[in-house]
Amino acid sequence: EKLFTGDQVLRITASDEEQITQLRVLGEQAELQVDFWRHPTSPGHPADLRVPFSSLPAVKTFLESNNISYSIMIEDVQELLDEEKRTMMKSRR
C-alpha cells in the first residue's frame, strides 16, 4: 500500500502567465514526483499541488525564489487518509 506520510498539498496562486509557465515546468520535473490535483490555469486562480515529503524543500525553495505565493492546504496527506479510513470503518460498523 502506498503511504503519503509527510506529503503536503500546497495551494499555489500564480500572479501572471510567467508564473503559470514556471509551475508547469515544475510539474514536468519527474524527479520531484509532484502531482497537480488542480492544474494551474490562469493568474489568480489557485492550483493545488501534492508534494512528496522528500521534495518539499526543493519545491518550496523553487516557489519562494520565483516569488510565487502559496499556502499549505493539507499538512499531512496520510493523516487525512487515515481519518478517511476510520470514518469508513465506523460507518460499516
Added chain:
Amino acid sequence: KERSTSTFDFASYHTIDEIYNWMDMLVEDHPNLVSKIQIGQSYENRPLNVLKFSTGGSNRSAIWLDTGIHPREWITQATGIWTANKIAEEYGQDTSVTAILDSMDIFFEIVTNPDGFVFTHSSDRLWRKTRSINAGSPCVGVDPNRNWDAGFGGPGASSDPCSETYHGPYAHSESEVKALADFILGHGNVKSVISIHSYSQMLLFPYGYKTAPVPNHQEMNELAKKAVSDLAAVYGTKYTYGSIADTIYAADGTAVDWAYDNGVKYSFTFELRDSGRYGFLLPSAQIIPTATETWPALLDIMVHVLEHPY
C-alpha cells in the same frame, strides 16, 4: 451487506462491491423503472455496469451520465449513487423527473473506471488512471479522459506513460473508454452526455482541444449559467462555467469533446465541489451536501434537453 436501498448509507464512501450490490438492490426496488446492463469489461475484467432508467418505448432519446472516470475523485462516485437513487425516487413524484422519464431514457455509469477505483481502495488512494500495462514502460495506466478520439494526442495530454495525463497509445485504447464510446454510437439516439468529475467547482462544455466556440456556444453558456446559479442557490457554492479551453486549459482527448463531435449536442462536464481544504480527500460528511446542490443543476440540463429536441 445492505439489504435494501432504504438502509444504504449515502453519507459514506463505499467499495466497488458495495456499490455494485447497491445497484442490484436499486433494480430490485424499482423493477419497472431501473435495469442494469453491462456495456463491457475493464482491463482487469471487471464488469462495466450501467443503470438504465426507462419507462418503456423503443430506443428512446437518451441522456448519458457518468461518474468516476478518474477514480480518486471519490466524491464523484458517491454523488452518482445519491443521484441515481434520487432519479428512481423522484419518478412519479417530481414533475420534471417524471416528464423526462416519460419521454426519454437515462443511462448512468456510476463506476466508469472500476479497476482504478478498486486500486484507490487497496493500494493507492490517489490513483487517477486506468490500470492497463504500457508496453516498454514500468508505469501503469492511461488517463481515460485524454484517451478519446477528439484531438487525440495534441497539447493538454502527455505522451509519457508515467504522466498523470498520459493519453495512451491510440484513441480508445482503454477498454473502459471504448465500451462507452461503442455504446453511445451503437445507441444512436443519445442527446446529452454529462460526465462528472471533481473538485474545481466548474461546469464546462466543448471544446477542450481547440479554442473555437461550438456552434451553439451561446445556448450552452446560458444553460450553464442557469445551472450554476441554481446550484449556488442551495448552499452558496460558487461555480465557474464556460468552454473547457477558455475556463481551464487546452485538454485534448476528453469525453465531452468526443461526444459533441459525434453529434451529442448537449455535452457537459461537471467539476464538483471542494471548499478548498481537502481536494480529493473531501470528508464523507460532504457527500450529501455536494449531491444535493448538484441535483438542481443536473435537472436544469436534463429538462433543457427534454424541451429542445433535435
